[in-house]
Amino acid sequence: MFIVAILVLWIGGVGARLVYLQVEMHEELREKAVGQRRDVKKTKQLRGTIYDRNERALAISVRVKTLFADATKIEDADQTAKKLAKTLGLDEKKLRKQLKEAVSLERKFVPIAKGLDDVEAAEINSKLETAGLKKADLPRYPGLHWRDDQKRSYPNGELAAHVVGFSNAEGVGQAGIEQSQNDGLFGAVIKKTQERDRLGRIYDEVVAEQEAPNDVMLTIDSAIQYTAEEALAKAVRASNAKAGMAIVINNRTGEVLAMANYPTFDPNKLGGITADNLTNRAVQSMYSPGSVFKLITYGAALEKGLIKPEARLNTGNGTVQVANRTFRDSKALGETNYIKAMAVSSNVGAIRTAMRVGKEDFHAAMLNFGLGTKTGIELPAETAGVVRPTERWFGDSLASMAIGYEIGVSALQMATAFATIANDGVRIQPHIIKEIRQSDETPVSATRPEKHRVVSVETARDLRTMLREVVISGTGKQAQVNGYEVAGKTGTAWKFDEKLKRVNAAKYISSFIGFAPANDPELTIAVVIDEPKTGGRGGGAVAAPVFREIAEQVLPNMGIRPGQTLPVDQLYAGPVAMDEIPESVGNGELAPEGDPGTDARPEALIPDPIERDRKATAAVMLTRTPQKDEPRPKKKTERAAPSNEVTRKRIETENRN
Amino acid sequence: MKRQIQRRPATRRRPAVKQKRRLSFGVLALTVACAAIVAGGLFTVAVQHFASMDLGMQNSQLRKQVEDLEAEKRRLLLAKEVTLSPGEIKRTALRLGFGEVEAVPMVTAVKQAAAPEPRVETAAQFSTAEAQPTAVKLAAKKQTGEVTRTVSAEPARKRVAKTTTAAVSLKKEQPVQTAESRPRRVADSKPVSTAAVAKLR
Numbered sequence: 001m002f003i004v005a006i007l008v009l010w011i012g013g014v015g016a017r018l019v020y021l022q023v024e025m026h027e028e029l030r031e032k033a034v035g036q037r038r039d040v041k042k043t044k045q046l047r048g049t050i051y052d053r054n055e056r057a058l059a060i061s062v063r064v065k066t067l068f069a070d071a072t073k074i075e076d077a078d079q080t081a082k083k084l085a086k087t088l089g090l091d092e093k094k095l096r097k098q099l100k101e102a103v104s105l106e107r108k109f110v111p112i113a114k115g116l117d118d119v120e121a122a123e124i125n126s127k128l129e130t131a132g133l134k135k136a137d138l139p140r141y142p143g144l145h146w147r148d149d150q151k152r153s154y155p156n157g158e159l160a161a162h163v164v165g166f167s168n169a170e171g172v173g174q175a176g177i178e179q180s181q182n183d184g185l186f187g188a189v190i191k192k193t194q195e196r197d198r199l200g201r202i203y204d205e206v207v208a209e210q211e212a213p214n215d216v217m218l219t220i221d222s223a224i225q226y227t228a229e230e231a232l233a234k235a236v237r238a239s240n241a242k243a244g245m246a247i248v249i250n251n252r253t254g255e256v257l258a259m260a261n262y263p264t265f266d267p268n269k270l271g272g273i274t275a276d277n278l279t280n281r282a283v284q285s286m287y288s289p290g291s292v293f294k295l296i297t298y299g300a301a302l303e304k305g306l307i308k309p310e311a312r313l314n315t316g317n318g319t320v321q322v323a324n325r326t327f328r329d330s331k332a333l334g335e336t337n338y339i340k341a342m343a344v345s346s347n348v349g350a351i352r353t354a355m356r357v358g359k360e361d362f363h364a365a366m367l368n369f370g371l372g373t374k375t376g377i378e379l380p381a382e383t384a385g386v387v388r389p390t391e392r393w394f395g396d397s398l399a400s401m402a403i404g405y406e407i408g409v410s411a412l413q414m415a416t417a418f419a420t421i422a423n424d425g426v427r428i429q430p431h432i433i434k435e436i437r438q439s440d441e442t443p444v445s446a447t448r449p450e451k452h453r454v455v456s457v458e459t460a461r462d463l464r465t466m467l468r469e470v471v472i473s474g475t476g477k478q479a480q481v482n483g484y485e486v487a488g489k490t491g492t493a494w495k496f497d498e499k500l501k502r503v504n505a506a507k508y509i510s511s512f513i514g515f516a517p518a519n520d521p522e523l524t525i526a527v528v529i530d531e532p533k534t535g536g537r538g539g540g541a542v543a544a545p546v547f548r549e550i551a552e553q554v555l556p557n558m559g560i561r562p563g564q565t566l567p568v569d570q571l572y573a574g575p576v577a578m579d580e581i582p583e584s585v586g587n588g589e590l591a592p593e594g595d596p597g598t599d600a601r602p603e604a605l606i607p608d609p610i611e612r613d614r615k616a617t618a619a620v621m622l623t624r625t626p627q628k629d630e631p632r633p634k635k636k637t638e639r640a641a642p643s644n645e646v647t648r649k650r651i652e653t654e655n656r657n
Numbered sequence: 658m659k660r661q662i663q664r665r666p667a668t669r670r671r672p673a674v675k676q677k678r679r680l681s682f683g684v685l686a687l688t689v690a691c692a693a694i695v696a697g698g699l700f701t702v703a704v705q706h707f708a709s710m711d712l713g714m715q716n717s718q719l720r721k722q723v724e725d726l727e728a729e730k731r732r733l734l735l736a737k738e739v740t741l742s743p744g745e746i747k748r749t750a751l752r753l754g755f756g757e758v759e760a761v762p763m764v765t766a767v768k769q770a771a772a773p774e775p776r777v778e779t780a781a782q783f784s785t786a787e788a789q790p791t792a793v794k795l796a797a798k799k800q801t802g803e804v805t806r807t808v809s810a811e812p813a814r815k816r817v818a819k820t821t822t823a824a825v826s827l828k829k830e831q832p833v834q835t836a837e838s839r840p841r842r843v844a845d846s847k848p849v850s851t852a853a854v855a856k857l858r
Contacts, residue, residue, distance in 0.1 A: 046731070057738045063728040117732065118725065155738035194717070203713035205720065226743040 039136075039194045043148050045187030047171055048213035050164055050178070052222045053255075053434055058164050059154050059178065059267075061171075061187075065121045066147045067139075069110040071102035074143035083141070087127045088113055112144075115151050136200030150187070154267045160225050162280035163218065163259050163379065163432060166267035175278060177216060177433070180380045184214040184436060184444075214444055217435040219255035224248055224554050228260040231549040232527065236262045239532035239542050245282040246546065247415045247526045248554065251515060254419070254428030254449045256377070257523070258550075259283075259412075283375075283382045286408035287509045287528070290493025291345040291539070291584070293404030295417060298342060298350070298466060300357045300365035302459040307353060309339045309462045315348040323395030327351055327403070330584045342466040343474030345490060347403045347584040354402030362398060363390050368454050369417045370427060371409055376450075378433045385409045403584075404493055405503070411511075415526035418488075418513045421467070422521035425460035426453050468518045479514055479544035481551045483562035487521070488514020488547065490539035492585045495531065507531050508585075512543035516551050522560050525550050538585070 021029065050059040067088075074080050077099040085092035095112075102110040116124070121138075128139040137145060152167050165176020171186065173179035188210035195204040228246040236244040248258040263277040279285065301307045318332030327347045333340065341349030354362055366372060372387030386408035388397075400406040412430060420427040429449040437443045455463075467487035470476040475490040491511040497504035511528040515521035527543040527550075536542055556562075739745060 056741070057734060060731060060735055060738070062731045062735055063724075118728070153735050155735055156742040157744050159743065195713075197710070201714050202717035203710045205713070205717050222743065 037195050037197070039196060041148075041192045041194060042189050043192065044150060044171065044189050045210065045213055046150050047152060047167065047187045048181075048185035048439070049215045050185075051215065051217045052160075052220045052225075053218060053257075054221065055217070056156075056222050058156060058160060058218070058220070058222075059152065061150045061152050062117075064115045064117060064149050064151045066111055066149045067113040067116065067121075067124065068145055068147055069099060069102065069112055070143050070145060071099065071105070071107045071110055072143075074099060074103055077103050080141075080143060083128065084112060084144075087124055114149065121146060136196055156222065157268060158264045158266050159222060159229065160218075160220050160259070161264050161267050162261045162278075162282070163220060164267065166270065166273075168270075176280070176379060177218065180378050181214075181216050181433070181436075185216065187213045212439045214436050214438060215441075216433060217437065219250075219257060219432050219434045220259070221257045223557065224550075225258040225260065227553045228258040228525075228550050229262070229264070231546045232260045233262050233264075234549075235527075235529060235542065235546045238534070239529060239536075240534040241529045241542075242531040243281055244530060244546075245285075245411045245526075245528045246550065247282055247411055247524075248550065249415055249419045249430060249524045249526075251419045251422040251428075251521050251524055254416075254430050254451075255434065256412075256430055256432045257554075259432070280379060280381075281528075281530070282411045283377060283379050284410070286383045286385045286410050287530070288405050288407065288493045288496060288503075289409050289414055289511065290404040290491035290509060291347075291350075292414055292418075292489045292491035292511055292513050293407070293409075294342060294345065294350045294402070295421065295463065295467070295489055296365055296369055296371075297354050297357070297362075297402045298338065299369075299421065299455055299459060299463055300362055301353045302462050303365070303455045304357060304361060306356050307338050309466050310337050312336075313338050313341050313349050313352070315341065315346055315352070318346075318348060320348045320351050320399070322351060322355075322399035325396045325399070327399060328584065339466050339469045340474075342489070343469040343472075345470075345475050345584050350402045351399045354398050359390050359393060359398050362401065363387070366401075366407070369420065370454075371407070371413055371417070375410075375412055375416055375430050377412060377430050382412075383408075383410050385413055404491060411526055411528045414511075414513055415524055418515060418526065419524040420454050421460045421463045422515040422524050423460075424457045425455040426451055464518060464521070467514070471514065471518075475538065475540040476512060476514065476544050478540055479512055479547045479551075481516060481548055481555065484516045484551065484555055484560075485518035486514055486516045486547075486551065487518035488512055488544075490544060492538045492540075494585070508537045510537060510539040510542040512539045512547045514547055514551075516555060517560065517562075522558065523551070523554065525554075 046063065047061040049057055049061070052058055069080070071077075078096060081092055081096035081099050084090060085095050090112075098110065113124075125139045128141040128144065130141050133140050133142065135142070139146070150171070152171070154161070154164065154166070161176075163176050165173055165178035165180075167173045167178045167182075173182035173185065178185065190210055191208045193206040193208075194202045196202050228248055232244045232246045235241075244260075244262040246258065246260040247256065249256055259280075259282050261279070261281050265273045265277045267273075298307070302309075307313075312335060314335055315329060315333045317334075318329035320327050329344075329346050329348050331344075333344065333346055333349070336346075336349070338349065338353070340346075341353075357365070366387050372385055374382045374384045376382075388406070397406050416427065416430050419430075428451050431447045431449050433447050435443055435446045464487050467489055468485065470489055471479050471486045476486075476488050479486055479488055489512070491509070491513070493509045493511075494503045494505050495507040495509050496502070497507060509528060509530055510532055511526070513524065513526040515524040525547050527546040529542045529546075532542045
């Protein structure tokens with residue numbers, strides 16, 4: 001009986017304990033058990049890869065490991081610091097201080113070493129191995145753990161840096177495609193729930209799947225991009241310029257094959273990024289295009305049927321007065337035709353042509369060519385440029401705009417305008433993304449650019465004829481490419497000075513935009529040099545050689561066969577040899593009040609028209625070339641001739657240099 | 658009084674014992690069978706449990722192996738791209754002693770309206786000491802690739818000999834950089850490791 005009683009009591013006690021443990025302590029023990037075997041890991045999917053058109057990776061993320069310390073589990077901070085310093089080659093004192101501070105604050109994450117690959121991690125694991133320590137994960141050292149991370153690498157360094165951009169430590173794009181396509185490239189966080197046995201082996205794993213990030217394939221060709229960047233950098237350094245841009249566009253498809261900027265940066269070295277070298281000037285900066293804008297001027301007139309390329313054009317004595325401003329050519333052409341007027345970049349010819357087009361039609365032509373609006377290219381912070389509505393034009397605005405002033409355009413906008421003419425008058429929206437696809441190469445979307453006709457086929461053909469003459473015998477001779485016919489236009493514009501808030505005659509924007517082969521253009525190449533200081537300042541001297549260098553290497557490599565030998569016909573038979581006529585530069589001179597000669601100093605800064613009085617001015621006054629027996633009337637401009645002559649000679653000397 | 662123990666006849670005892678034995682055997686057999694079933698079930702469950710654990714571990718190992726291989730593939734892709742980048746190729750070429758030759762621009766021949774009929778010479782004739790061409794320009798012939806010169810009849814001027822090729826070519830040059838200033842070396846036989854790439858940051 002006694003034994004039975006004892007047995008009953010014993011069983012009762014055990015039962016009571018069981019009830020207590022399994023009922024009262026159920027949740028607590030369950031959590032403890034789960035905590036022992038279950039491990040929740042959060043890892044981020046690798047950011048999407050950016051490829052060029054030939055599937056060369058321009059930006060790629062790789063898995064790396066970060067060694068961190070959980071200060072709450074460190075037994076001996078001094079010993080740990082010593083061991084880590086010896087293993088990793090770190091400063092022991094600094095590490096000791098860091099760990100002790102973390103222990104006192106009970107920090108659970110103290111990064112020790114970042115960006116280590118598997119080989120380095122394995123080496124560190126072997127060095128930190130502590131015999132007899134039972135630990136589920138590596139390294140087998142109290143308080144130290146690994147965390148999976150990723151590192152963004154740009155294997156080509158500076159190549160296409162402005163296009164590709166870069167991302168920050170959190171994996172968020174900060175510039176370029178990395179920024180504009182951040183949503184698609186961004187890797188979501190994946191939650192992995194792992195169950196481990198007592199030896200730390202994972203026997204069950206549940207992964208909350210997320211949609212994988214997309215990869216982006218660009219239209220950029222790495223080889224063409226490199227060629228453009230090298231040629232541009234060389235020219236900018238040689239001319240001691242402030243900056244430069246070069247764009248290569250496929251005329252048939254609107255694909256941007258290269259977009260180069262100088263200065264540039266290496267996205268692998270974020271410390272070297274400054275506001276100056278970060279700007280993608282090709283799309284984010286606007287400038288006064290100067291004479292390259294004559295494409296629009298003559299294009300508008302051709303489209304209206306007002307002119308024909310071979311038609312006669314009287315430029316008189318090389319000056320034209322519009323409202324209160326006198327515009328000049330570098331050398332008087334007298335009687336010529338529109339081809340030659342374009343070839344030598346006659347301001348008078350362009351202005352007279354624009355006057356015939358008229359304000360409204362000229363404005364419409366600018367908008368039709370896509371100026372004043374963004375191209376829609378898939379890059380951030382694109383500028384739309386500035387094209388003022390006609391209500392805000394002054395009396396001489398039409399004349400200024402005809403020669404590329406009083407408007408703001410980006411290099412991409414002008415390149416697209418030229419590509420339109422190269423493409424028989426059809427404007428194709430420029431784009432830089434060819435395709436977006438999943439990591440298994442399944443396409444998600446392909447770019448379908450917009451197309452619309454800007455000018456007729458005949459107008460485009462006539463313009464190409466005129467542009468060809470620029471290169472054959474005009475201001476763009478240095479753009480000639482061995483074996484290929486080239487057409488294009490030079491531009492040399494006084495630059496708008498931000499500090500002075502007006503156009504500065506001492507600072508230039510020199511450009512050349514052209515396409516090749518001229519008879520069947522495949523590529524349009526635009527080169528813009530900002531503030532060349534050494535050597536020639538003209539677009540023909542500074543920018544055209546860059547065009548040539550790019551075209552010489554790119555055209556053969558693209559399998560574009562050389563065209564016919566360049567013709568040697570001379571269409572111009574005027575009194576002045578073609579190669580002696582430098583490009584006309586400048587936005588005219590204000591007719592001074594009272595004494596016309598006092599303000600015409602060579603170094604005079606021409607005030608920006610936008611800053612001037614906005615009152616409507618008198619009607620356009622054109623200087624007439626007097627007939628043979630007609631007495632020449634006395635004009636104020638004649639008295640200003642000596643000073644302007646000085647200015648003209650200075651410009652000619654610079655262009656010759 | 659003596660209790661009379663009535664004894665049952667022997668024959669009467671046997672069926673009960675038999676029945677009892679039969680019942681005991683049956684119960685025992687049933688018990689054993691149930692126990693066997695339970696044991697078998699437990700055994701099966703245990704086998705399945707450990708098999709699933711084992712499968713889970715293998716699955717986890719394979720998944721990790723796949724992840725590791727994909728990570729390695731990416732690292733190799735990165736190393737390949739770094740090696741094939743134009744900048745790296747250029748640095749390697751410079752290190753090996755190659756140099757870059759500037760292209761000579763070709764100038765188009767322009768026929769002067771007032772100039773007389775030009776005299777055409779070949780390159781062989783031009784190389785003689787007597788020939789002193791003056792305002793010479795070069796034109797490339799498409800069909801034959803032969804370079805010809807159109808010589809004007811203007812008064813002779815001293816001509817400076819120059820190359821006429823416009824091709825860009827690489828030629829072996831003496832290295833111009835010292836050991837300290839030469840560009841970053843690339844290992845000859847092994848690709849650039851990601852550690853090297855990591856050091857760029």
